[in-house]
Amino acid sequence: MEVDLNSHYGLNPAHSEVVEACKIIEPCNALDMGCSSGRNTVYLGQLGFNVTGIDNNSAAIDMLKNIVIEQGMNNIKAHVHDINNACLDADYGFIVCTVTLMFTEPSRVGAIISDMQNHTLTGGYNLIVCAMSTEEQPCPVPFPFTLRAGQLSEVYEGWELTKYNEDVGTMHNGAKLQFATLLARKTN
Ligand SMILES: C[S@@+](CC[C@H](N)C(=O)[O-])C[C@H]1O[C@@H](n2cnc3c(N)ncnc32)[C@H](O)[C@@H]1O
Numbered sequence: 001m002e003v004d005l006n007s008h009y010g011l012n013p014a015h016s017e018v019v020e021a022c023k024i025i026e027p028c029n030a031l032d033m034g035c036s037s038g039r040n041t042v043y044l045g046q047l048g049f050n051v052t053g054i055d056n057n058s059a060a061i062d063m064l065k066n067i068v069i070e071q072g073m074n075n076i077k078a079h080v081h082d083i084n085n086a087c088l089d090a091d092y093g094f095i096v097c098t099v100t101l102m103f104t105e106p107s108r109v110g111a112i113i114s115d116m117q118n119h120t121l122t123g124g125y126n127l128i129v130c131a132m133s134t135e136e137q138p139c140p141v142p143f144p145f146t147l148r149a150g151q152l153s154e155v156y157e158g159w160e161l162t163k164y165n166e167d168v169g170t171m172h173n174g175a176k177l178q179f180a181t182l183l184a185r186k187t188n
Contacts, residue, residue, distance in 0.1 A: 002046065005042050005046055005067065005071065006039055006042055006043060009042070009067050011037060011038060011039040011042060012039045013039065013043075014039050014040045014042075014043035014044075015039070015040055015096075015098040015099070015129065017098060017127060017129055017163075017181055017183070018040045018043060018044070018096055018098060018127065019043070020163075020183075021094070021096075021125065021127050021183050022043075022044070022047055024162070025093070025094050025125055027047055027048035027049045027050075028049060028050070028092070028093030028094055028121075028124070029049070029050045029051075029052075029090070029091070029092045029093055029094075029121075030044050030049040030050065030051040030052070030092055030093065030094040030095070030096065031051070031052050031054065031088070031090075031092045031094070031095045031096065031119075032044065032051060032052070032053040032054070032096045033054055033083055033095065033096065033097040033100055033116070034054070034055055034083060034097060034098075034099075034100025034101075034103065035053030035054060035055050035060070035061075035064065035078070036055055036057065036060045037060045037063040037064050037067075038053050038060075038063070038064035038067060038076075038078065040053075040096055040098060041053035041064060041076060041078065042064070042067060042073075042076070044094075044096070045068075045073050045075055045076040048075070049075065049094065050075045051075065051076050051077075052076075052077045052078070052079065052090075052092075053076070053077070053078040053079075054078075054079050054080075054081035054083065055078075055080065055081070056080060056081065056082045056083070057080075058080045061078050061079065061080050064076075064078040065078050083100070083104055083112055084104055084105045084108045084112070086108060086111035086112045086114070086115035087115065088115050088116070088118075088119040090119065091119050091120065091121050091124075092119060092120060092121065092124060093120075093121050093123070093124040093125070094124060094125050094127070095116050095119070095120055095124070095125070095126045095127070096127045097116065097126070097127065097128045097129075097130075098127065098128075098129040099129055099130070099131075100130075101113075101128060101130040101145060101147075102130050102131040102143035102144065102145050102146055103143065103144060103145070104144065104145055105144065105145075106144060106145040109145055110155070113128075113155055117156075117159075117186070120186045121186070122186055122187070122188060123185065123186065123187075124185070124186050125162070125183060125184065125185050125186070126156075126159075126182070126183075126184050126186075127182070127183050128152060128180070128181075128182045129179055129180070129181050129182075130145075130146075130147050130152065130179065130180055131143050131146050131147070131177060131178070131179055132146055132147045132148070132149065132166060132178040132179060132180050133146035133147075133148075133178070134148065134149045134178060137168055137176060137178040139177065139178070140175045140176070140177065141175075141177065147180050149166060150166075151180070152164075152180040152182050153180075153182065156182060156184045158187075158188075159184040159185060159186055159187065160184065160185040160187050161182065161183075161184050162183040162184065162185055163181060163182065163183040164180075164181070164182050164183075164184075165180075165181050166178060166179070166180050166181075167179060167181070
């Protein structure tokens with residue numbers, strides 16, 4: 001049986017929405033935006049995706065690069081990259097952005113999402129999980145950016161929404177936090 005590299009390297013398991021999405025998305029060229037030390041990147045790499053992890057934290061990228069070198073995973077690349085620049089330079093079948101958007105510059109979020117959409121191949125997918133703040137459920141954490149109700153589904157108008165919800169979850173300390181979760185397929 002193949003070794004679980006996430007647990008081998010002390011990484012958390014891949015985000016549950018990444019695991020779910022991989023039940024329907026075939027291995028392809030994938031991008032992990034705000035990959036940190038690579039819990040999703042390594043998982044996707046083990047499944048056979050050609051995956052690029054990007055993050056502006058160079059220490060996290062170095063950790064991921066060490067795993068890649070040690071394991072000889074030539075289907076994984078990792079780069080220091082500031083997502084706020086919204087300047088992707090390749091096209092992908094699957095772009096993952098889990099719990100990252102809320103750390104980006106609010107004035108750049110529209111450009112970041114447009115850039116993701118423009119760099120998604122027809123038939124490809126975007127997965128976004130991002131904190132929300134609404135009147136009913138104000139965000140208890142001072143993230144630089146949070147989504148409004150319905151905001152994420154609006155910007156994916158024209159895409160096929162394979163999954164969309166704005167569920168409220170409970171954090172370890174009991175506080176309630178609302179997240180938008182979107183898995184969308186580009187149809188044209
Ligand atoms: C909470 S972590 C999420 C990591 C990963 N996506 C996951 O699901 O485990 C947020 C990540 O976004 C990265 N990040 C924040 N702002 C960024 C930016 N402007 N450009 C690139 N990465 C950024 C942080 O360095 C951090 O690794």
